[in-house]
Amino acid sequence: MTAKIITVFGATGNQGGSTVSAILNNPSLSSKYKIRAITRDPSKPAAQALASRGAELAKADLNDIASVKAAIAGSYGVFAVTNYWETTSKSGETQQGKNIVDACKEQGVQHLVWSSLPNVTQLTHGQLSKVEHFDSKAEVAEYAERVKGDMIVSYFMPGYFMSNLTGQIGRDPDSGTVSLSLPWDPTTTWVPVIDIQKDTGLFTAGLFEAASKANGVSVQGVSEWLHPRQITDTLSEVTGKDVVFVQQPASVESAASLGNRIAEELTQNMILIRDYSYFGKGAEKDQAESDQFLVAGAKKNTWKQFAETAQWKW
Template sequence: MATKKILVVFGATGVQGGSVVKAVLGDAKMRESWTVRGVTRDVSKPSAKELESLGAETVAADLNNTSTLKGAMKDAYAVFAVTNYWESRSAEVEMTQGKGMADAAKEAGVQHFVWSSLPEVKEHSKGVLEHVEHFDSKAHIEQYIRISGLPASYFMPGFYMSNIPGGMFRQAPPNNDWTFALPIPGSTPIPLLNTADDTGKFVKGILNNREKTLGKRIYGATDYYTIDEIVKEFKEQYPEAGKTAKSAELPHDVFKGIMMKTGAPEKSAEELLQNMRLMNEFGYYFGASLDESHSIVSDKLTTWKEFMQMAPAFAELK
């Protein structure tokens, strides 16, 4: 019997990493040829035990301690690597973590490194948007990986659908109308991703199409939806609650003020504002089509309508 290939998944108890673990172990065909090693800081926590119950091996490693990374990747064929900028709010920390994983993967002889990346905004916007740090830091890690010669593919997650229900799209005063409020026009297209369920579908496609995806960016989104289309489908799904549902374009200073009231430092509030502006002024993926990325995915991707039906914030509207 042939030895199974080992897939190492960093951030295995997080949203993206957890999706990859569940997608691979939930696929009978992939289980024939792959085993999964989930990496987390604490293998004793319930979320790690849940992964073990699915059939994953779990190992402890810390992205801030590069000496722990080599052991986590021992004998690995493929690695899914992801970082969480918002944990430190530091590009320097994130880039150190990403480069550390890439260096350890190269030393371990990994044959397919899948990096959760994002587009470089400052350069492509010609300096108009110079503070979208959580995109640019991941893009700089991608550049480092490309120069290193490590065999890699680049998963580019879209806009999290989970940010919308009850967050950006919520009941608002004075009339408690459902309002999708962002500092950009309603005609702005947003590439939506059901991150928890669909990240793994894209990564499975990357792993199953190694030769086709090496060196390529895979855009992780179901489709582009405008803000107005998102509201329209909400109104159709929930006719009673949706009678007065609407989109609202917030002035930039108002949006920043709201972010700061929820606890974001001013620097982060400006970063989030520029992140929103990116979608309107340049495009989240700078105009890239999703077609080629969809061609490697064999599982059905989640639509916004389907996601709404699962969203706890909308549950009482059924």
């Protein structure tokens, strides 16, 4: 049986790299699928490392739909992720996503897995309207649902990156206290954390395996749901050092007063987690519905396991 080609955008990044590894490291999956890794520079060591593992390398510019079409030609499946932070342009990221959707349709791709996020403006009824890096991806998903025809489209929605916490937890130079300071309630806020490098592929490869059963499905990409104090208590246990959580005040008004659109966006993002459980109120109760799409036999990483191997600079 000829292996089906799955083209992976951002193959040397977090989500794309995890998708590649989930397939290449699984004998059952690697016998079914051949990886085509899309990277901006196939000559770089990270790309060459993928080639040495058996991936085919290709290059594409997401702003040039012709190059996207050429890159995905002959693919059974496509995993696609875009990076808002490269340009901080909502319209730019949305157009890149639409280019991918249109190219997949025109090239006869059977299954697209799109890295998406909730539409925060809609979810919060306009209360939080500045979280562009969520809304842009959600608008691409909405577009895909309108135009996909008989193409299967699935949506992977990654939670809060555990790796973000390595930069957010630090030592106060004055008090010497190691702390995590964010506008969350320490014992009631649910934070959906994910080991983005290890666990993304367990979901995305699982969606490809589910085929038509995953059509139109949005999965919550979460390794573990935790309260903020559980995050710091676990880190104290792992490192043997006191780590505390400090709740910071935040409101839509205070975010707007920052006078910086990126700072306002990120503050609203934290309020989204505090007041809407990131994916919507009560989303923590629904995780099992998403976990059924994990690769068979997969075990997600825990925050404790991540913390034990992470590099802490304090």
